[in-house]
Amino acid sequence: MLKKNFLIGLTAIxxxxxxxxxxxxxxxxxxxxxWGSLAQELGGKxxxxxxxxxxxxxxxxxxxxxxxxxRVRNADLVVCTGAELEIGWLPVLLQQSGNAKVQTGxxxxxxxxxxxxxxxxxxxxxxxxxxxxxxxxxxxxxxPRNIALVATALGARLQQIDSGNASQxxxxxxxxSQRWQQAMTRWKTMAAPLRDVPVVSRHKAYVYLYDWLGLKxxxxxxxxPGVEPTASHLQEVVASLKSTHARMTLYxxxxxxxxxxxxxxxxxxxxxxxxxxxGGSDAAKDLFGLFDDTLAQxxxxxxxx
Amino acid sequence: MKFSIVYxxxxxxxxxxxxxxxxxxxTPTSTGSAPVSDNAFNPAMSLILxxxxxxxxxxxxxxxxxxxxxxxxxxAGPGSRGFSLAExxxxxxxxxxPWLRGTANISLAPDNSVSVEEAFIQTTSLGYGxxxxxxxxxxxxxxxxxxxxxxxxxxxxxxxxxxxxxxxYADDGIQLNLLAPTDQFIxxxxxxxxxxxxxxxxxxxxxxxxxxxxxxxxxxVGDSNSxxxxxxxxxxxxxxxxxxxxxxxxxxxTNTFTGSTHVWIADGIWKWAPNGNATRTNFxxxxxYLRSKRDxxxxxxxxxxxxxxxxxxxxYLQGIYQFMPRWRVGLRTERLDSGSPDxxxxxxxxxxxxxxxxxxxxxxxxxxxxxxxxxLQFAKxxxxxxxxxxxxxxxxxxxxxxxxxxSY
Numbered sequence: 046m047l048k049k050n051f052l053i054g055l056t057a058i059x060x061x062x063x064x065x066x067x068x069x070x071x072x073x074x075x076x077x078x079x080w081g082s083l084a085q086e087l088g089g090k091x092x093x094x095x096x097x098x099x100x101x102x103x104x105x106x107x108x109x110x111x112x113x114x115x116r117v118r119n120a121d122l123v124v125c126t127g128a129e130l131e132i133g134w135l136p137v138l139l140q141q142s143g144n145a146k147v148q149t150g151x152x153x154x155x156x157x158x159x160x161x162x163x164x165x166x167x168x169x170x171x172x173x174x175x176x177x178x179x180x181x182x183x184x185x186x187x188x189p190r191n192i193a194l195v196a197t198a199l200g201a202r203l204q205q206i207d208s209g210n211a212s213q214x215x216x217x218x219x220x221x222s223q224r225w226q227q228a229m230t231r232w233k234t235m236a237a238p239l240r241d242v243p244v245v246s247r248h249k250a251y252v253y254l255y256d257w258l259g260l261k262x263x264x265x266x267x268x269x270p271g272v273e274p275t276a277s278h279l280q281e282v283v284a285s286l287k288s289t290h291a292r293m294t295l296y297x298x299x300x301x302x303x304x305x306x307x308x309x310x311x312x313x314x315x316x317x318x319x320x321x322x323x324g325g326s327d328a329a330k331d332l333f334g335l336f337d338d339t340l341a342q343x344x345x346x347x348x349x350x
Numbered sequence: 351m352k353f354s355i356v357y358x359x360x361x362x363x364x365x366x367x368x369x370x371x372x373x374x375x376x377t378p379t380s381t382g383s384a385p386v387s388d389n390a391f392n393p394a395m396s397l398i399l400x401x402x403x404x405x406x407x408x409x410x411x412x413x414x415x416x417x418x419x420x421x422x423x424x425x426a427g428p429g430s431r432g433f434s435l436a437e438x439x440x441x442x443x444x445x446x447x448p449w450l451r452g453t454a455n456i457s458l459a460p461d462n463s464v465s466v467e468e469a470f471i472q473t474t475s476l477g478y479g480x481x482x483x484x485x486x487x488x489x490x491x492x493x494x495x496x497x498x499x500x501x502x503x504x505x506x507x508x509x510x511x512x513x514x515x516x517x518x519y520a521d522d523g524i525q526l527n528l529l530a531p532t533d534q535f536i537x538x539x540x541x542x543x544x545x546x547x548x549x550x551x552x553x554x555x556x557x558x559x560x561x562x563x564x565x566x567x568x569x570x571v572g573d574s575n576s577x578x579x580x581x582x583x584x585x586x587x588x589x590x591x592x593x594x595x596x597x598x599x600x601x602x603x604t605n606t607f608t609g610s611t612h613v614w615i616a617d618g619i620w621k622w623a624p625n626g627n628a629t630r631t632n633f634x635x636x637x638x639y640l641r642s643k644r645d646x647x648x649x650x651x652x653x654x655x656x657x658x659x660x661x662x663x664x665x666y667l668q669g670i671y672q673f674m675p676r677w678r679v680g681l682r683t684e685r686l687d688s689g690s691p692d693x694x695x696x697x698x699x700x701x702x703x704x705x706x707x708x709x710x711x712x713x714x715x716x717x718x719x720x721x722x723x724x725x726l727q728f729a730k731x732x733x734x735x736x737x738x739x740x741x742x743x744x745x746x747x748x749x750x751x752x753x754x755x756x757s758y
Binding site: 098099101102103106108109110111112114115116118119129132133134135136137140141142143144145146148150151172175176271272273299301 | 448451472474475476477478479480481527528529530531532533534535536537566567568569570573576577578621625626627628629630675676719720721750753755756757758
């Protein structure tokens with residue numbers, strides 16, 4: 046028994062020793078690829094970024110798997126969307142990580158949605174309305190103006206956490222913001238033909254994009270948020286589109302293309318696959334590529350008819 | 351043992367003081383300016399509603415697992431026939447302060463009795479991969495033991511859990527979890543408890559009636575696969591543990607056991623989803639092997655006491671496949687080995703079963719949303735040994751209130 050205790054003690058001590066060893070780079074775990082990309086832009090060589098999910102995964106439905114628990118355990122900063130997007134898995138990761146730095150309310154816990162004005166904040170909370178998010182629509186990364194707001198806040202957070210390198214983070218943020226503003230001006234000009242174009246969404250994933258570009262959402266393929274499209278609801282959508290015409294149906298890279306393709310065939314409305322986040326298409330290699338490709342797809346889709 | 355726990359707590363208390371000093375002013379402020387009522391701090395509440403219909407070819411009243419002695423209050427078997435309400439579970443949780451979180455799961459049984467299934471406090475800010483839990487909680491041994499019944503993939507727990515852990519081992523005590531600072535998930539758990547439930551018993555002893563050691567590791571294989579595997583050991587003490595049994599002439603007798611039980615568990619789970627996106631299709635393969643060794647004194651019909659020892663084992667293997675959104679199908683196969691018990695002088699008195707319990711189960715479930723599920727399950731249960739009990743279950747499980755996050 047004594048021997049057993051000694052062994053456990055030894056294991057515990059070696060864990061502590063490893064945990065205390067100094068690491069050069071600030072370790073960031075991003076819940077979604079867009080924040081991983083942003084953290085990399087703002088941190089440069091000072092940070093080591095890992096991303097918990099990929100563009101081919103549904104960020105609402107991620108498993109709190111062992112590899113993610115281990116990554117949260119070792120992170121100095123966790124950068125997530127917030128607004129309840131990760132409610133089904135992030136709380137378990139935080140609880141099981143035993144990492145005090147990244148708990149909610151600590152500087153090591155960054156929720157991007159805290160820094161933008163959220164749309165579709167429900168006035169009534171009831172699950173009969175589907176998987177609604179009490180804090181509003183969480184898919185904020187589809188509007189580059191939100192990316193700019195989050196960048197400013199994340200830049201400040203990096204300076205706070207890794208104060209020794211504050212000036213470098215400030216420089217990175219200034220450089221990124223300048224390039225981002227230029228890109229936004231370019232995108233705005235490119236996107237002019239998209240204003241008031243009526244579209245159908247697969248999921249309510251693009252309200253911020255519509256708000257930015259002035260696209261008009263005339264129907265949604267999901268009968269309620271988070272509920273897979275049903276045959277009867279798709280028929281209703283086709284019927285409603287006879288009176289209100291739509292130019293294209295938008296779906297995200299991680300989603301099943303079938304319902305959108307069905308509508309394309311039966312309603313004659315082209316289906317357009319958007320990257321949704323960094324890595325969602327070959328061209329969406331970083332945040333700039335994400336919006337370049339999103340606009341290219343939208344413009345191509347709007348031209349088809 | 352006592353020394354190391356006190357030492358651990360000393361570290362724990364020392365560490366809790368540091369995060370406060372780190373907390374700075376950068377946390378965003380709420381934009382809402384509505385007056386905050388006392389109710390705004392109400393904890394997260396959830397309620398699980400469950401019930402169904404059960405059809406069995408053999409009367410559940412006579413349910414037993416061949417070769418395994420179970421206390422009369424053990425939860426084994428298919429439950430009652432016909433329509434019935436299953437356990438309704440009320441869950442309440444919230445942060446207590448910047449350092450602790452509290453959780454309670456109150457079980458409302460269909461016979462109108464209320465029990466505290468879990469009630470524990472848990473540290474949130476020790477850091478160093480360390481967390482401490484105290485109170486009543488499901489032990490972290492194995493894979494299924496800590497899972498609440500509404501997250502099970504079948505209506506019932508495997509026979510090995512029913513026979514060797516009283517379906518699920520929950521205890522009053524303290525748990526220490528340590529997560530290694532490596533990219534590979536390595537978690538070490540140590541538990542000290544009262545030993546209040548089978549295979550232990552409640553008693554008036556000082557000190558710990560149960561100890562458990564748990565080691566789990568896991569990771570990913572590419573984007574599409576993830577896994578976890580581990581080994582656990584539980585040691586529980588029993589004092590005058592009572593079993594209802596029959597003698598060689600089928601007369602009812604009451605036997606007791608005083609001694610210790612070691613249960614070793616090897617568990618493994620493998621999950622697959624194309625590109626890690628489990629929304630459309632996914633597959634889960636899960637298996638556990640349990641080995642139980644009981645040593646102590648056995649009293650036959652409250653009169654004749656002698657030394658007793660037995661080593662028993664059992665395993666299950668199950669696969670769950672979501673073949674399209676909302677629909678899953680599952681298969682489970684399992685078998686027990688009741689071993690060769692040594693009852694000493696009592697060997698001639700007791701009936702020793704040579705039958706080996708086994709069971710095959712198939713289930714189909716449909717989840718209209720992530721908050722609701724209905725399930726149809728068929729099982730051919732040879733737990734009694736010789737005759738098959740053909741079981742059919744139709745079950746619903748619903749979750750109301752706070753959006754619970756599920757562990758792996």
